[in-house]
Amino acid sequence: MPHCVSKPRSAGNSLNGSSATGTIATGNQYVGRFAPSPTGPLHFGSLVAAVASYLQARAHDGRWLVRIEDIDPPREQAGASSLIVEALERYGFEWDGDVLFQSESHGAHEAALRRLLERNLAYPCGCSRKDLADAPRGPLGIIYPGTCRHGCESNETAIRLRVTDDPISFEDGLQGTITQRLESESGDFVIRRRDGLIAYQLAVVVDDELQGVTEIVRGIDIIDSTPRQICLQRLLSFSTPSYIHIPVVTHPDGDKLSKLTGAPAIPLDEVRPVLFAALLALRQGPPSALAEATLPEMWDWALKNWNLEPLRGLTAVRADEIPGIGLTVTPQLQ
Ligand code: GLU
Numbered sequence: 001m002p003h004c005v006s007k008p009r010s011a012g013n014s015l016n017g018s019s020a021t022g023t024i025a026t027g028n029q030y031v032g033r034f035a036p037s038p039t040g041p042l043h044f045g046s047l048v049a050a051v052a053s054y055l056q057a058r059a060h061d062g063r064w065l066v067r068i069e070d071i072d073p074p075r076e077q078a079g080a081s082s083l084i085v086e087a088l089e090r091y092g093f094e095w096d097g098d099v100l101f102q103s104e105s106h107g108a109h110e111a112a113l114r115r116l117l118e119r120n121l122a123y124p125c126g127c128s129r130k131d132l133a134d135a136p137r138g139p140l141g142i143i144y145p146g147t148c149r150h151g152c153e154s155n156e157t158a159i160r161l162r163v164t165d166d167p168i169s170f171e172d173g174l175q176g177t178i179t180q181r182l183e184s185e186s187g188d189f190v191i192r193r194r195d196g197l198i199a200y201q202l203a204v205v206v207d208d209e210l211q212g213v214t215e216i217v218r219g220i221d222i223i224d225s226t227p228r229q230i231c232l233q234r235l236l237s238f239s240t241p242s243y244i245h246i247p248v249v250t251h252p253d254g255d256k257l258s259k260l261t262g263a264p265a266i267p268l269d270e271v272r273p274v275l276f277a278a279l280l281a282l283r284q285g286p287p288s289a290l291a292e293a294t295l296p297e298m299w300d301w302a303l304k305n306w307n308l309e310p311l312r313g314l315t316a317v318r319a320d321e322i323p324g325i326g327l328t329v330t331p332q333l334q
Helices: 044-059 080-090 102-118 200-210 220-235 272-281 288-292 295-304
Strands: 031-034 063-068 122-125 158-161 167-172 176-181 189-192 215-219 242-246 248-250 316-318
Touching: 031 044, 031 215, 044 063, 044 215, 044 242, 044 248, 044 272, 044 295, 063 080, 102 122, 102 158, 102 189, 102 200, 158 220, 167 220, 167 242, 176 220, 189 200, 200 220, 215 220, 220 242, 272 288, 272 295, 288 295
Parallel strands: 031 063, 215 242, 248 316
Antiparallel strands: 122 158, 158 189, 167 176
């Protein structure tokens, strides 16, 4: 199977040559993005990821895009998309172009899926959860044993990508070299789910290509997905962006802040102390006087002083150790 070498991102868009989203980069400009799923309003952890990707893009005179990843309706929370966009506005983020709703690129996701199926790089899989109950498990979850690789009778199927055991490596901007052997670590993985929805791994790769994204700054909780995404980029002859995975913000017990762990929404009224706390979480060392500054002054300071180095090799930041935000991150689960 052709696992070719990644192309560095260059001008324009190689997916279909059109500019349907209006957010495609020209030239060799840096393009970053923030891509939240509308499973709930923004919490402090997602704010920290947004701040890091924004500052990194602006520090490179780049474009910064916002993409709402609304391709999983069962996990969506009504109203979350507009709350996310409103929060970004209130915190003073300025994005380029319109917000892209990932559901709008459904045609491109399906086209990529067809290309993979036509080249026999992907195949239908009728295995149910029950069928896979005894499959081996690894850190990435079930390691698919390849049951349907050579055919499948079922009408109700997921689509899996055929993978090999050739190592897939990338150099993370903060976390060093990351390598996975997909056949041993995940097995052939799902790119379209049994319920017909396009899986995150495929959708994210197609949209990053469509939008000409050159660098992805996101939480380290997604780092394990990156080799699968690079594998897809290679098979689809897409460019591979560079990657920077920043530490996640955790509760005192080490669980990542998320909707599931009861992380509350960031406030929309008193935003300055929360932005200041995000700069502390990102180890930017803001001077205490900055806490009294206006929002534009805070952003101005943050951009002039943006430095990724203090985050090198760091995987987690505990929310309760950041002064001033205890009130915004107390777990709410009983
Ligand atoms: N939509 C994903 C999330 O909210 C992030 C995807 C990404 O940054 O690649 O967890």
